[in-house]
Amino acid sequence: MERAYRRLDPKRVVFTALLLAVCLSIPRLTDSYMLRVFNIAWITCLCVLSNYVLLGMCGQNSFAQAGLWGVGAYITANVVMKLGWPPLLALLLAGLGTGLLAFVLGFAFFRLRHYYFTFASVGLMTILNGLFMNWTPFTGGALGISNVPSFSLGSFVVNTEEANYFFIFLIFVIAYLLIKKLYHSPLGRSFMAIRDNEMAANCLGINSLLTKSIAFGITGILCGVAGALYAFLAGYLSYQTFTYQQSTMYLIMVMLGGTSAPSGAVIGTMIISLLQEWVRPLQNYMQFFYGLGIVLLMIVQPEGILGGGRALYEKWHSRKRPASTVAK
Amino acid sequence: MLRVRNLVASYGYNQVLHGIDLDVGQDEIVTLIGSNGAGKTTLLNSISGHVKISGEIYYQDVNIAGKSPHAIARLGLLQVPEGRHVFPGLTVEENLAVGTVVNRGMRIRKGDLSQDLDFVYQIFPRLKERRKQLAWSLSGGEQQMLAIARALMGHPKLLLLDEPSMGLAPLIVEEVFERIVEINRLGTPVLLVEQNATMALRVSKRAYILERGRVKFSGDSKEVAQDERVREAYLGVIRR
Numbered sequence: 001m002e003r004a005y006r007r008l009d010p011k012r013v014v015f016t017a018l019l020l021a022v023c024l025s026i027p028r029l030t031d032s033y034m035l036r037v038f039n040i041a042w043i044t045c046l047c048v049l050s051n052y053v054l055l056g057m058c059g060q061n062s063f064a065q066a067g068l069w070g071v072g073a074y075i076t077a078n079v080v081m082k083l084g085w086p087p088l089l090a091l092l093l094a095g096l097g098t099g100l101l102a103f104v105l106g107f108a109f110f111r112l113r114h115y116y117f118t119f120a121s122v123g124l125m126t127i128l129n130g131l132f133m134n135w136t137p138f139t140g141g142a143l144g145i146s147n148v149p150s151f152s153l154g155s156f157v158v159n160t161e162e163a164n165y166f167f168i169f170l171i172f173v174i175a176y177l178l179i180k181k182l183y184h185s186p187l188g189r190s191f192m193a194i195r196d197n198e199m200a201a202n203c204l205g206i207n208s209l210l211t212k213s214i215a216f217g218i219t220g221i222l223c224g225v226a227g228a229l230y231a232f233l234a235g236y237l238s239y240q241t242f243t244y245q246q247s248t249m250y251l252i253m254v255m256l257g258g259t260s261a262p263s264g265a266v267i268g269t270m271i272i273s274l275l276q277e278w279v280r281p282l283q284n285y286m287q288f289f290y291g292l293g294i295v296l297l298m299i300v301q302p303e304g305i306l307g308g309g310r311a312l313y314e315k316w317h318s319r320k321r322p323a324s325t326v327a328k
Numbered sequence: 329m330l331r332v333r334n335l336v337a338s339y340g341y342n343q344v345l346h347g348i349d350l351d352v353g354q355d356e357i358v359t360l361i362g363s364n365g366a367g368k369t370t371l372l373n374s375i376s377g378h379v380k381i382s383g384e385i386y387y388q389d390v391n392i393a394g395k396s397p398h399a400i401a402r403l404g405l406l407q408v409p410e411g412r413h414v415f416p417g418l419t420v421e422e423n424l425a426v427g428t429v430v431n432r433g434m435r436i437r438k439g440d441l442s443q444d445l446d447f448v449y450q451i452f453p454r455l456k457e458r459r460k461q462l463a464w465s466l467s468g469g470e471q472q473m474l475a476i477a478r479a480l481m482g483h484p485k486l487l488l489l490d491e492p493s494m495g496l497a498p499l500i501v502e503e504v505f506e507r508i509v510e511i512n513r514l515g516t517p518v519l520l521v522e523q524n525a526t527m528a529l530r531v532s533k534r535a536y537i538l539e540r541g542r543v544k545f546s547g548d549s550k551e552v553a554q555d556e557r558v559r560e561a562y563l564g565v566i567r568r
Contacts, residue, residue, distance in 0.1 A: 186429055193415050193426045200413035200475075203376060204482060205401035205430030 023169060027162045034277070035161045039233055041273035042168045043226045046175055048253045048265040050222035053179060055251075056259035057188060058215040059195030060110075062121040063247045064102075067128030068220050070242030072098045072227020074138060077145045077237055087151045091228045098224025099217045106213030125244050132239035144238035151232040164233050171229060175222060179262050182218075191215055252294055258304025267305055329354055329517065330375070330405075330486055335383035337367075337374050344370045346541045347383070352486065352519050357512050359520040359528040359549065361562055362538035368521045369410055371538070372490050375519075376400055376407040387486070401430050404485030410521075411494060412471040414478070416464035420455055423463050423474055424448060427481030448477045451507055451514075469500035473507065486517050493524045505531050525562040529553040537562070 072094040079090040193201040257268025330352040337345040377397040449456040522528035537545040
């Protein structure tokens with residue numbers, strides 16, 4: 001019933017169509033430099049969406065996302081360049097391989113509870129970055145891997161910035177819709193049950209160790225796919241890209257946008273990615289502003305932009321129809 | 329259907345339960361009363377697998393001692409923990425839907441849910457009115473009813489209730505207990521832990537009185553309620 005109502009809501013349909021039109025016309029509206037910024041932003045969106053699944057839905061905070069992103073990228077480069085397998089296969093292997101790695105590690109990490117898992121993820125991030133820097137046969141060591149070929153399917157090659165945009169955007173939309181679906185599935189509800197009250201979830205027969213590991217596995221899949229897309233787009237991989245700082249950035253993005261819905265992750269990513277370009281002259285002070293911003297955000301609007309927007313919307317609505325009772 | 333034999337539980341060096349024997353039969357409400365720190369919640373948590381124990385717990389002639397909480401829940405022993413553990417960020421209906429994971433796993437379609445929902449809404453009509461509301465916005469009594477209803481969604485074979493009356497107004501306590509009796513009448517045995525001994529003895533068939541980790545006294549609830557020692561210590565009746 002709920003779903004049918006949603007599908008019929010004309011305001012929602014118009015809004016979605018408009019948003020889609022804007023996203024699809026971005027390549028026409030910007031130069032190729034800005035287009036690259038957007039491409040990276042959509043890839044980042046995948047990593048930040050993984051943060052939404054793990055933190056927003058399952059309540060587990062990880063700092064390892066950038067590392068998993070790197071694993072996906074290096075898997076792709078190796079599969080395409082050393083094995084000579086088709087890029088589509090590399091994309092799938094990057095997603096599944098990284099997902100499997102995260103899932104298996106999840107079983108070890110989630111024996112730790114609450115913020116101890118976060119500590120373990122910091123450790124994982126550090127280890128992965130160390131591997132990227134030193135494991136020369138797999139990652140090219142400090143020199144990195146250059147000349148990763150573009151994505152191609154048969155004779156169809158995604159080698160222009162514009163083609164890449166549509167390709168990356170398509171993958172993003174698929175991931176976004178799947179996560180929306182996850183939200184309404186029993187698995188998604190189990191994630192949220194664990195987030196809200198782990199003991200009660202156990203009492204209801206939810207295997208929290210397995211379920212949390214699945215959430216971490218999904219995180220791995222999203223980051224792995226993002227890594228593959230990055231490898232195809234950039235063509236050059238360096239350990240300096242996949243850093244702890246990057247993971248922190250993902251967390252700031254999801255907190256800024258809000259963790260209550262996947263759209264929060266997208267809003268936060270877009271704002272910060274574009275802000276970085278617009279305020280380039282202030283580059284040296286950005287870390288300071290991020291820090292200050294996040295402190296202020298937690299005080300003023302802990303639920304992020306999404307939470308703030310929702311509160312405004314409700315206020316506006318209750319003013320328009322004072323008779324309606326807003327549940328409090 | 330549930331037989332607890334010589335159950336011993338400790339937190340570190342601190343032994344809490346010293347050899348408990350307890351039975352719950354088909355179709356009955358059994359209550360466990362005792363003062364603060366007597367070990368009531370520990371006993372319930374031991375049965376549901378949240379506390380490490382020694383001794384035997386037979387459920388339908390299978391020893392379940394040492395199994396993990398979710399495995400025990402999947403056998404049909406569903407616990408409603410002390411203190412209204414609802415999922416505050418989910419709506420009433422989503423809360424109830426989580427309750428079906430225990431016997432359906434991750435396979436479920438919308439249609440399957442409606443049957444269970446109807447059943448639960450029949451017992452708790454108030455929840456139907458509130459079904460789109462987030463659980464944190466419910467009153468205390470409604471949250472307690474939601475916690476019980478959520479367990480019912482999993483078709484429990486034995487319901488373990490930990491202090492359902494805690495922190496509720498007397499009128500609401502009456503209502504919650506009426507529902508518990510109704511659930512039992514529809515065929516689910518209940519093991520009830522309570523501080524509110526008067527209420528618990530009124531609705532239950534048999535009672536165990538726990539004192540410092542030992543069963544001090546047990547028997548038919550009506551007889552227990554008449555016993556001088558019990559009346560003085562737990563029902564607040566002063567001997568003249």
